[in-house]
Amino acid sequence: MSNDNLIETDVLVIGAGPAGLAFSIHYANLIGKHNIPLKVMILEKAATAGNHTLSGAVMNLKTLGELLPEVDLKGIPSITEVKQEDILFLTKSNAFGLPYHPKVMSNKGNHILSLGAMVGWLGGLAEQKGVEIFAGVAGYELIFENGKLVGVFTGASGLDHEGKPMSNYQPPTEVRAKIVVLAEGARGHLTKQLIDKFNLTQDKNPQVYSLGVKEVWEVPEGSFAQGRIMHTLGFPLGADQFGGGFVYGLNKTQVVIGFCSGLDYSNPAFDPHRALQQYKQHPQIAEIIKNGKLIKYGAKNIPEGGLFSWPQLYHDNFMIIGDSAGFVAMPSLKGIHLSIKAAMTAAQAAFEAIKAQDTSKERLSLYEKLFKDTPEYSEMYAARNFRQCFTSNLYLGFLKYGINLITGGRGLSLNGKSRLEADYKHCRPALKGRQLSPMVFDNKTTFDKEADVFYSGTKHDEAQPCHILISSAQVCRDCIEKFEAPCQHFCPARVFELSPEAQGNPAKIILHPSNCIHCKTCDIKDPFQNVTWMPPYGADGPKYENM
């Protein structure tokens, strides 16, 4: 590697999402008060910051206010205050208000916004503070020296399907940094490698996820009030599955409809995209969108395990923040404000480390120490055993959660820490009786995956190696045999297609990597862990606007 392709910086942040940007802004603020040159750069795989960001989102603005005391948060694009909220339990054709509305779930004073738009706005503020954001560049490969992380290679481009350089080949760039901050979002592919290499999840619960599938609808005024939020339990899920739907009134004519499905489901034929389509057929939802028009589609994973599922948050020369670590408090269905606060404490730790010229794990452990003193940590601590309540049955879950509330979050386990099992272990062999009947999509209010994927704006350079790696074709065949290929169902973008047995050739999986919307469900849920998600070329992927 020639020096031509080497860049050096103090702090390299992977991912310009809310966590990566909050980290960089706070770090820049701290550096600004001292006489140290500001050298922080962010690599973002999306074409612009916010293009790969998707959330509901109902946000608690408190920590964003702490991050940006001088900024008027009313300037966030398309933000609106929560005015009305309902929690409903849906049966196939009815809806019931829940009798008890836990205070922790209240959204009074919170705001509905598009997290993607907020991230775009935050990116502008970060750049004003001297943070260098390089969008359209993915961190591809970790660089180690003497067993320690020292930087990241960006991906090469101009490769053919076999990975051989073509006439437009551009080599990777080597970025060396004293501290690397992993802010890749849920199931970051670099974070995953670091967790493995340094065994960062030892004695921890595995991270567990829900896949949130979301659509934005343009509706006639009066269909759903601006500032209204509705959360639902029940339909189309049975009591054996964790998940729920949401409807948010973003403005007078735009409504967000989404459905989150816990990936700890056991039926290999379950399909989270389909769950959203069924959800929209419920009379309660169908009424809202009956004269509407679909304008956007997307999906993302939510790390729901809580603080017992955090990997160790730091090690020599690196820290893990945001969804890559899992700052989500499930009872309130919130994480953005927690991620921002944690990112700020990580920035404090990075600042002290750079100042002292010591980036060892001992020095960076300040990050976790500082976060543990915040009210945001207390919020996560209170919810530490929440997700564990809901691993078998919804009603039993509420009972367990009730006990949780009485015992101050401790629950009934002896050491106060309830266990979780990784999502991929939950698949049960395909049972004929549990096959889902085919669903007919009317292309007015319900859409098949191909149609929905169009509304994600996703685009990939066709001339590149497939970015979804299948380790073993034999394992793939075994999976088809045993589970009837759950990938064809769990992927919300139809990247995986099952080509049935024909003319003596066994059934096999065909990949459509250019459909990918970067949710990484395949990497999480594949029952044999036979799929590895890698970033494609920079700027490829969905083009979320106002998501």
Place this chain on the structure above:
Amino acid sequence: MNIIVCIKQVPDTADIKIDPVAKRLLREGIKSMINPFDMYAIEEGLRLKEKLGGKVTALTMGPPQAESALREAVSLGCDEAILISDGAFTGSDTLATSYALSCAIKKIKDYDMIFCGKQSLDGDTAHVGPGIAGHLNIPQIVNVRKIQDIKEGRVTAHRMTEYGYDVLEAELPCLLTVVKDINVPRLPSLKGKMKAKSTAITVWKAADIQAEENRIGAKGSATEVWKVTTSPARPQGKIFEGEGAVDQLVLTLKGLMK
């Protein structure tokens, strides 16, 4: 070999909106990109520079936000970037635009080749490239799919035609418009993106390039827009499946030929 690449910033959306009064594209708040054909022009310029030395200058005319297109060109490897931008250019048709660009090129003065994409995604006229060559009174080869040779002050290139290609030779300086077949454009590297952030973009106004007032803008335009519409969305294709699909297809095609 000093090369100028003319590029245009176009809307990056399938959802084109038109101002019904001014009969122009609405660009405000719409994401934009470099006209895809111009990416091939940039790539060809860069490959020639890498082979023969010299420098590549990216040139565009447009509103101030066209600067981002030039920065992208620099991130790919262009050495310099010039934006001609002035309220006086507003309303320019292809005649006035090619005149203004030719004025800027005269000011750059030292050049051997000019590359353009064969046409723009939004206007689709394919006028501006040839227009520039006309104003500069230099030879041009359009729809180039391959540069065969450059030597002794002459370029030999393949011009794509409907059924094949012509081999043409022209004296330098010369203007070439290129088609997609000519190369595969590169993606910007991180290093290139860093350079793009720090490179200064030169901005010239109408007076800086000595453009005559009555030859630019609406005043200098030979055409008047009567009506602009977006082309209707293509209807969904038909899929024939299962047994007898081929027979059905043949029948349908025969029906269409009647």
